[in-house]
Structures are given as C-alpha cells and as structure tokens.
C-alpha cells in the first residue's frame with residue numbers, strides 16, 4: 001500500500017504551491033512543448049507573456065526612431081527573433097532553472113521599466129507581480145517543510161511560531177492601534193482554524209489523502225464494535241477486499257478479540273486515538289495529544305502484537321501538535337478524499353451515493369462502524385466499486 005508522493009514536478013515554487021494536494025499534478029507537466037517538464041501554468045506564462053513582453057521591449061527600443069503603429073509593426077519580427085535567440089542565452093539544465101532564468105531576466109527588465117507608463121508599465125508590473133508571488137510561494141513551501149519536523153523539535157517550533165505571531169500582533173496593536181492588532185489576531189485565528197478544522201488541509205504537516213494504486217482504499221473508522229465488526233469483516237471477505245480499520249483505543253481494550261480477528265482476516269489496523277475526543281481534539285495541547293496517540297498505540301499493540309503505521313484524527317481535526325507527535329510515534333497521518341457522512345446520515349443510499357460519486361483509482365474512502373447503517377453502507381459501496389471496476393484486493 002503506497003501513499004501518493006506529496007511532491008509534484010512543477011518547475012516554479014508558485015505552481016508547486018498552487019498544485020499541492022491536487023490530482024494529478026504530474027499529468028499537468030508537459031512533455032512535448034517548448035518548455036518540456038514544465039507545469040501547464042508555467043508554460044502559459046512563458047509562451048504567452050514572454051512574447052508579449054518581448055514585443056513591448058522591442059517597441060520601446062524602437063521608440064527613438066519610430067512611433068505609433070509603425071513601432072509596433074517593426075517590433076513583431078524583432079520579438080520573433082528574440083523569442084528564438086533568448087533560449088540560447090537563458091539556457092538552463094532543468095525546467096526549474098529555466099523558469100528562474102526567464103523570471104529573473106523579465107523581472108530585471110521590469111524593475112527598470114516600471115515607471116515607463118502605458119503598455120510597458122502594465123507588462124512590467126505583471127512580471128513584478130509574478131516575482132512577488134514566486135517569492136511568497138517559496139516562503140510558504142519553506143514553512144511547510146518546517147511543518148514536517150517531528151517530535152519535540154516540531155512541537156517546540158510550533159509553540160515558538162504561535163508565541164511569536166501573537167507577540168507580533170501585540171506589537172502591531174501598540175504601534176498602529178487596537179484595530180490593526182485585532183485584525184492581525186483575527187488573521188492568526190482564521191489561519192489556525194482553516195489549518196486544523198479542514199480534514200484535508202496540509203498546512204500543519206504531511207497528510208495522505210490518496211493512494212498510488214489502481215484500486216481504492218476502504219477505511220472504516222470508530223471500531224471495533226461487537227455488532228458491526230463481524231458483519232463488516234464477512235462483507236469484506238465476500239468481496240475479497242482488504243481494508244484499514246481505524247480503531248479507538250478504549251474500544252480495542254474492551255474488545256481485543258475483535259481487533260485480533262481484523263488482523264487475522266488480513267486487514268490493517270490504524271490508530272484513531274485513545275478516546276476519540278471529537279469535540280475537543282482540535283484544540284488539545286501537546287501533552288493530551290501525545291497521550292491520546294501513544295495510549296491507543298500501546299493498547300492496540302498489547303491486544304494484538306501489531307504496531308499501527310497509520311494515524312487518523314477524530315473527524316479529521318488535527319490540532320497544532322498532532323503531526324510531530326504522530327510522526328515521532330512512527331505514524332503517518334491519513335485523511336480521505338471520499339466520504340458519505342455515514343456517521344450522521346440516516347439514509348444509507350444517500351451515504352453510498354456521496355461516496356461513489358466520481359470515485360476513481362487511488363481514492364481513499366471513509367466509512368464508519370458502530371452506526372445503524374454501517375453494514376448497508378459498506379455493502380452498497382462494495383457493490384458500486386465492483387460495478388465501477390475499482391475493486392482490487394491489496
């Protein structure tokens with residue numbers, strides 16, 4: 001079972017950041033073009049905007065001798081020559097190097113022509129905007145890299161960032177008034193809420209939302225359950241499907257034989273915290289988060305002899321400290337990309353419809369047990385997957 005690699009191969013930081021978590025980033029990278037190995041967006045910027053820029057440059061060079069329409073007309077063939085000559089000057093071995101070479105050349109030109117006025121200024125400012133976005137994307141990607149730091153170092157870095165950003169907001173309030181300080185504070189709060197409460201956000205650490213596979217991965221949360229687990233295991237056997245059961249530590253302690261049976265039938269067990277504190281895990285501090293993860297890990301290991309390799313947060317809400325602590329425990333964090341809200345939905349057919357809409361290879365499906373419709377949802381989902389030709393046991 002291989003998780004999809006997180007990286008995509010866009011040449012620029014800008015398009016790498018834009019393409020994150022999107023599928024399939026690699027398919028957007030062009031093979032046969034003037035700029036092989038580049039993202040489609042980069043290709044658009046370079047193959048449309050570079051010629052426009054070169055026409056503008058040529059026209060402004062001709063301005064002392066020609067003006068009006070004549071300058072534009074002569075500028076066209078000049079730009080055409082430049083388009084073909086410049087790649088020899090701005091030659092780079094990698095698509096990333098090529099992108100940086102073009103961007104640096106264009107931005108350098110733009111800096112000296114930003115006050116030119118007219119069309120030249122518009123083109124110049126557009127390049128300065130691309131440069132600013134590229135720098136912002138670089139900083140963002142560097143921030144995300146620090147979010148992959150695991151263990152105590154990762155936790156300490158987060159505490160530092162949180163403290164530093166709040167102190168900065170406070171300093172802003174003293175310097176520019178309460179409104180500015182409150183706005184900065186609200187900005188920090190919105191960022192944290194979006195990062196924590198969106199189950200598929202990758203802002204706080206590496207997250208698996210898809211698999212590198214032709215089939216789909218069925219994951220079943222919130223067990224083991226004396227009623228549901230045996231029925232679900234029979235259904236999975238009948239369809240020849242192996243699933244990942246994300247189990248709650250306390251429930252494993254109460255039903256260790258069910259956890260062992262899940263493994264005996266060839267499925268995997270994931271860590272779904274000790275007590276599934278779904279209302280408060282999102283704001284839990286590092287000590288409680290660590291206890292929820294490690295105690296669950298310990299109970300599963302004691303009951304089955306198996307050490308889970310996957311972690312999933314309750315309702316997908318990973319708090320600020322989840323990622324470094326899960327990683328330090330040898331766990332990779334898994335979310336999903338298809339769900340039917342079967343834990344709250346009463347109508348199984350609605351849940352199945354939501355899960356199966358646009359389902360495709362590599363998808364991770366989220367199902368639940370210990371619900372009134374668990375067996376019905378799993379059965380309907382497996383039948384639908386079989387019809388779609390997506391069932392393949394791992």
Ligand SMILES: [Zn+2]
Nearest residue numbers: 221222314315
């Ligand atoms: Zn759950």
